[in-house]
Amino acid sequence: MATGTEPRAVAAGGVHHSSRAAIPERHLRRDRWWLAPAATAAGLLAFVVYSTWRAFAGDHYYAAPYVSPFYSPCLAENCVPMKGGADWGVVGAWWGLSPALLVLIFPLGFRLTCYYYRKAYYRGFWAAPAACAVPEPHARYTGETRFPLILQNIHRYFFYFAVIVAGILTYDTALGFRNADGEWGHMGLGTLVLLANIALIWAYTLSCHSCRHIVGGRLRNFSRHPVRYRLWGWVSRLNARHMQLAWASLISVAVADFYVYLIASGAFDDPRFF
Template structure:
């Protein structure tokens, strides 16, 4: 039996949809940007080079969980994988922020529409005759989003430490600030804003409370996160661009493309 727009009892029209605007533009832009990011991040993750320029470390490679890293005495390294890991150390850590973004409620909407046409836009039916939602493998794995959130917080804390040490010079003395410091600072602020604006974060803070009046502190936090949540889409894109730009900046400095301008 047909389902969806072809189900019995629904009005039948010859056209697939009645939208006359450029509804395809948004999913096309989404696909273009995400493909560009996937290509860039894949190249950088497997490059295993030019990700550290004292005192800056690329967010793709922090923290280093293997011993086959550049010498990064100022960064938050934790070589838990020892010397047996021969591939790029970025492949270990990127699974956590990648998992957080892949299971993010907004990103699901973005890439479902862009890559799978599920559906491409409002009032544009998807080409499939059946819909199972996220009840089967692999999409049922989207339920792990709340757990990836905890890992995302840990990653954000580590990136915050990287920003702190970016105020040192190459000798470890405090008082340094260059353009790279500002780049990493802007990135970590956007990462925190995106992470805290997450729907799971909002639920963890106040989702199970029955009486806000009995929990004034959590209520204040819930209000703050709720305001961020209204900008979750914008923060998702802004933080995606910022983390790529932060990595690109460190790469350019580490590869010798230009010297990091210092303010003091």
């Protein structure tokens, strides 16, 4: 007779519980199931290594008129002067720490708690699970109900900060239509790099599940809210490409930062089209 405790017992024991089918093989997959989580882990690890280096470097993040997305808005008082840009220096030097460490917490928090990135690093690093039909090595499963994973629920609040940061990066991109002297009506290769980056960042941000819920959630009848229904439809189409946009924007922000780094360090001059 069922006692009502079986589901809880199975959850505690996971796939290793005695109620599960006993087969000698760990799983029955014969394809290269490990390739996808391995590639995901490698891609995320590469970005973590690069972004950590650039965040702690504290230099070569501004080459007039371009500013690295890793350092914008530059909130520290020790920020380099940015010709024609906004003066965001409102926080102390913080013992010489890199200005990027004051702002990266917001886009980083948004991505770390993102639904897709959760799937990516859960599978890539924690093997929870590594792939479909492949049992995870953990003996217990608690999901996101306990600390620290319960903090994933603050994703919706990081979304608001992400929108603010995207707005500031849009302003920085507009400043890219100037020359080194601050005169408008010019465009260089860096302008196109920043344009591509901000377009992908907005697409990724607006494709967020939280954004989809904000524009169309908690409605009983779409017909009474035609504007929100239209917005919900647009966001839903973007949401279907959330994974691709997550990777594309992750790559583009690294490329934009590296391009500014090359210009600022004097590796080459930014080609100007007009």
